[in-house]
Amino acid sequence: MHRVFNFSSGPSALPLPVLEKAQKELCNYQQTGISVMEMSHRSSAYQEIMDETTSLLKELMEIPYNYQILFLPGGASLQFSMVPLNLLRKSKKADYIHTGSWSKKAIAEAKKYGEIRIAASSDEQQFREVPVLNKMVFDDEADYVHITVNNTIEGTCFHQIPHTGNVPLVADMSSNILSTYCDVSAFGIIYAGAQKNLGTAGVTIVLVREDLIGNAASDCPTMLDYQTHSKHRSLYNTPPSFSIYITKLVLEWLKEMGGVSAIESLNREKARLLYTFLDESKLFTSNVARNSRSLMNIPFTTDSDDLNQKFIEEAKAAGLVTLGGHRSVGGMRASIYNAMPLEGVQELVAFMSNFEMNNR
Amino acid sequence: MHRVFNFSSGPSALPLPVLEKAQKELCNYQQTGISVMEMSHRSSAYQEIMDETTSLLKELMEIPYNYQILFLPGGASLQFSMVPLNLLRKSKKADYIHTGSWSKKAIAEAKKYGEIRIAASSDEQQFREVPVLNKMVFDDEADYVHITVNNTIEGTCFHQIPHTGNVPLVADMSSNILSTYCDVSAFGIIYAGAQKNLGTAGVTIVLVREDLIGNAASDCPTMLDYQTHSKHRSLYNTPPSFSIYITKLVLEWLKEMGGVSAIESLNREKARLLYTFLDESKLFTSNVARNSRSLMNIPFTTDSDDLNQKFIEEAKAAGLVTLGGHRSVGGMRASIYNAMPLEGVQELVAFMSNFEMNNR
Numbered sequence A, B: 001m002h003r004v005f006n007f008s009s010g011p012s013a014l015p016l017p018v019l020e021k022a023q024k025e026l027c028n029y030q031q032t033g034i035s036v037m038e039m040s041h042r043s044s045a046y047q048e049i050m051d052e053t054t055s056l057l058k059e060l061m062e063i064p065y066n067y068q069i070l071f072l073p074g075g076a077s078l079q080f081s082m083v084p085l086n087l088l089r090k091s092k093k094a095d096y097i098h099t100g101s102w103s104k105k106a107i108a109e110a111k112k113y114g115e116i117r118i119a120a121s122s123d124e125q126q127f128r129e130v131p132v133l134n135k136m137v138f139d140d141e142a143d144y145v146h147i148t149v150n151n152t153i154e155g156t157c158f159h160q161i162p163h164t165g166n167v168p169l170v171a172d173m174s175s176n177i178l179s180t181y182c183d184v185s186a187f188g189i190i191y192a193g194a195q196k197n198l199g200t201a202g203v204t205i206v207l208v209r210e211d212l213i214g215n216a217a218s219d220c221p222t223m224l225d226y227q228t229h230s231k232h233r234s235l236y237n238t239p240p241s242f243s244i245y246i247t248k249l250v251l252e253w254l255k256e257m258g259g260v261s262a263i264e265s266l267n268r269e270k271a272r273l274l275y276t277f278l279d280e281s282k283l284f285t286s287n288v289a290r291n292s293r294s295l296m297n298i299p300f301t302t303d304s305d306d307l308n309q310k311f312i313e314e315a316k317a318a319g320l321v322t323l324g325g326h327r328s329v330g331g332m333r334a335s336i337y338n339a340m341p342l343e344g345v346q347e348l349v350a351f352m353s354n355f356e357m358n359n360r
Helices: A016-024 A044-061 A077-085 A100-109 A228-229 A243-256 A257-281 A305-316 A342-358 B016-024 B045-059 B075-087 B101-110 B226-233 B241-257 B261-281 B305-317 B343-356
Strands: A067-072 A091-100 A115-121 A144-148 A169-172 A191-192 A204-209 A297-300 A332-333 B067-072 B092-099 B115-121 B144-150 B169-171 B190-191 B204-209 B295-298 B334-335
Touching: A016 A243, A016 B241, A044 A067, A044 A243, A044 A257, A067 A077, A067 A228, A077 A169, A077 A204, A091 A100, A100 A115, A100 A144, A100 A169, A204 A228, A243 A257, A243 B241, A257 A297, A257 A342, A257 B295, A297 B101, A305 A342, A332 B334, A342 B241, B016 B226, B016 B241, B045 B241, B045 B261, B067 B226, B075 B144, B075 B169, B075 B190, B075 B204, B092 B101, B101 B115, B101 B144, B101 B169, B204 B226, B226 B343, B241 B261, B261 B295, B261 B343, B305 B334, B305 B343
Parallel strands: A091 A115, A091 A144, A144 A169, A169 A191, B092 B115, B092 B144, B144 B169, B169 B190
Antiparallel strands: A067 A204, A191 A204, A297 A332, B067 B204, B190 B204, B295 B334
């Protein structure tokens, strides 16, 4: 079987052992005689899958007891609505940190429901860095502060999490969850679409501190109320059951790899390799400020659109696929999530190095 | 490999050829070197999957040109909110037909957003039949009429679709879509979770007549506005991509089986077999009125809870699984969707017949 290295920003590469296990039990899950895809979500076999997924996530992220772990549909985009609908309950004010395309969408959505302040922004820096938040003063009265920790399109990341005092911090971690250590207790809510570091598309993981549940307005759609899902342990209706099962396999794989600390070392090594090459290259450049560089999404470019195109095509032919940059920014982007092995980045760097020699 | 006959009401049995094809290409889809689960939803390979799924559905259901086919997250339960949020725009009134547990949820949700009238109900008949709608007069001013065509829990079904004149008819067809011929043009909206006749959980198919799109209020969550998904051809954000792919495989299988007319004959034969046995049985009874019997979900019972339990357990041991009735009604239920082969029903009837001989 000919597999390639897949640098897609999401849905993105899955660990091969995960795919192989899913493949093996696809028609008959653990002697049940049926596929996970055919399993009633009310069956004990499926409940076990949900329970194991929950407990693995709890263990790997060291999630404190006072957080609910929810498996929801609709992606981060639905969380852009669910967060304000559930949290804008007292002052109806919230502070948002604006760092790119995704925070922009989150802000636009929240503005439908309350008074939203852009508390910090790197708009003037074309989002090539994230704002410094150390000494920031947030609005004490805000119902929450929202941050996009890793910016998939811009290739930036907050390496320090701001202190927001008593105001709950809500974080979109779609593209960096489980990639490095994270102190969950610093957050009120963490949400992440599964299709980057957690599995495949269809399910979104939401960690919610329990005191933030139960405050939605009475006209909030039932499916958008965290309480609905918390009360029914993510089984209010049929969940995206196969996607949750894939998340279970990914978490099992991650645990076997040594958990978050082990994958963090590997991620740092992968990113170091690529950034070191970029910093020394005379052909390729990274536009992202050094202190804001993402470990997960690394955009780079040459000074010619034609050369970029040539690079993307030749890389593809060499088995290094989906290296095109986001349509809004062009150039190239390598997304090197947890599932990208070191060899993938080594091959990419070797290919880039060769390409540079041949195209200078 | 030991497969069993799975009578689950959903997620439910998938055709074995579908599972086998998914299994075969799980690690490497059509020589792309990656899994469908790893595929960028913006890639041409994935766009092809979406296009094929759409065109197969269009062909199999003979969907007129003025309908949009949307692939949405959240199940029918999210449609319970999306329908009123998008359609209650003029009089803010709607007529609902109340036929059981699911219509009850749809009604409760709609009441958050407008003046909802129960235009007909079989509540007094304990939902053992569906109301006669032939001569019904609907409210001319209503923004829409809502009907649950097949009632998964109660085992009832409308065999005739009411004429609602100029008022759009909205139908929950989660448990009967593609099981029998359906004149799509009689409906304003048809929605169905995939996990019964269309694939696996995670995606909901929504057919919307185009004139009903674009009327949501400005504070409608973006993800709950049909226009968002119509405009972006179900790619506003990352869709439940693997579930859509499974739907494609199911539709390919259905086409190969001879399409809707062929599967309708098979479904009628399967249901006839089971109902004929039930009508003649001295141990098992069906509580559903004859004129309202579902072809998909067939609840039945003995007069003893202990005997029911014994039946469910012995059937399971014999490879006939998930025959327990819904927790709200008890007894037994056989869900015999498109993917249940004739042999499955034949085996069930033979088993029931034997059980009756041994337990009279």
